[in-house]
Amino acid sequence: MTSHHTPQHSSGPVGPVDSSRVPRYAGPATFARLPRLDEVGSTDVAVVGVPFDSGVSYRPGARFGGNAIREASRLLRPYNPAQDASPFALAQVADAGDIAVNPFNINEAVETVQAAADEILDSGARMMTLGGDHTIALPLLRSVARKHGPVALLHFDAHLDTWDTYFGAEYTHGTPFRRAVEEGVLDTSALSHVGIRGPLYGRKDLDDDEKMGFGIVTSADVMRRGVDEVAQQLRERIGDRPLYISIDIDVLDPAHAPGTGTPEAGGLTSRELLEILRGLADCHLVSADLVEVSPAYDHAEMTSVAASHTAYELTTIMSRQIAAGRAAGA
Template identity: 40%
Template sequence: MSNSFFQPVPGTVLPRFAGVPTFMRLPYLPPDDPRVGEVDLGFYGMPWDGGTSNRPGARHGPRALRDASTMIRAEHAVSNVRPFEAMNCADLGDVQINPVEQDSSMAAITKFVGEMLARDTRPFGVAGDHLCTLPVLRAIAESGVKPALLLYDSHTDLFPPYFGSPVLTHGNPFRMAVEEGLIDCERSVMIGMRGTMYDDSDRVFGAEHGITIIPMHEAFEAGLVATVERAKTIIGDAPTYFSFDIDFIDPAFAPGTGTPEIGGPTSAQTLDMIRAAGGLNFIGADLVEVSPPFDNGGITSWLGASVMFEMLCLMAH
């Protein structure tokens, strides 16, 4: 059960537009606060978009999502899960990245998450472009765990580095994760891939290594919830990292992202697909690629914050 200190500030006590915004109005704990050791699940920001190959702006995602998430309340309307009572949650701040230097920023994320894992705190990252997931998986591997990956995304991110350069982008994190042996490929599932392609080499690479890739049109044909049930059968009881790219959702509902792809699920369908993933052994998660400069009226940030709460409720079990 959660300590009362870790309860969000209710909107009936302080208006939701007031106060200093934190993820879901949870307490903010700096690294030197002794109560950090009591945190079961920690939200943290990764304000990095130096790996973006198209429209930038995701570095502003953590701040926008903190603001949007002040609208989150205590209880899930369908499952009645009250995650903040089930576990101690807190906002642990942002990783201190260097916005113009990749290697040190990636290392800083790995160190930050590694310190969370050493305290048995499950990480929930808010980013930032999708390259941010790679250093998180490195930290998990260093802790001795090789998780399955559940990815909701419109892209596989299994391509080798672009432009003939060794510098990584948000199109490469899972290619590198496979090559570095960071994930259990045979029990990893990617759902939602769509859009025009350079070629199919990313999907061939994934298949060669045993990753199950379910394009969006196949998910629609099979049924969205049925597709997730298939994924759960593949993943089984493996420790699982859940990575959610906001461009998984159709850009009609989530326009504020760097590489939008039409033909995705609606916001309501997305909620069904997240809820269907309940019962998996989630050891960590992230929500990435929200780009506020391309958002309309904050709808992408609000949808992103809502997705975070759905994922949090799964982890509360």
């Protein structure tokens, strides 16, 4: 069958399937209808899925999140007016498929994710990872830190995810950032949560989090202060450090993202999340993840659509920076 992927320019990146020739609902659902990694050989940004949700503490289902995001991303288009960029023409972005992990052994799954991430980063690519539950952030951060040293972290979530253990288990979706701090893979002078809200187990949760170095921008802070001021604060905290962004889709209010395992009332709107990310376009984004999309609870694909646009903004930022770096090197 003839390929309908669009070369963006001669010998340049291979772009998405041409929607004027192949209807959006036809063909395989790669992210944004981009080529598979095996079709292009190498890539600047690898979009990779991790279908794993054995670390959840409430509703399961995020193992199906990556493919739900891919399906919703069929409607993404190649020009991003909010960032005035055609990301898939600026750099090669490809769908690297899924990392197959053991659903019955969390420790083994963590090791598998880290090994696969190491291989992707060693190729020179940046990662846009689609989860999966938030457990996977730890091995991804280990891998990124192996390449860049301790990284700044911007964590969008309703929850802190700096708890110690659940049922004695050290590796769960509520513990990855405590482990990351303990392991020294984070730059503790540049750690921020955004969107935190809802009840906690006790004041100690906040005290422990602060001792680890995290600053908190609550969802109420975003509402009261506005996205521009919040983005400015985050830029100042991050500076020019290598940045990793980890996004739990439950940072959004359940009105915007019902399809997640641990929903909390009072969250960000999808517009607020996208605008904050656009305000970080000049930060040195080395990789990112987007987790906790659980399509079984999603109404009319609202959550998957929001997630697909979020991943699109992140890949646009990475593609712009890769292109700028090449231009500067030339």
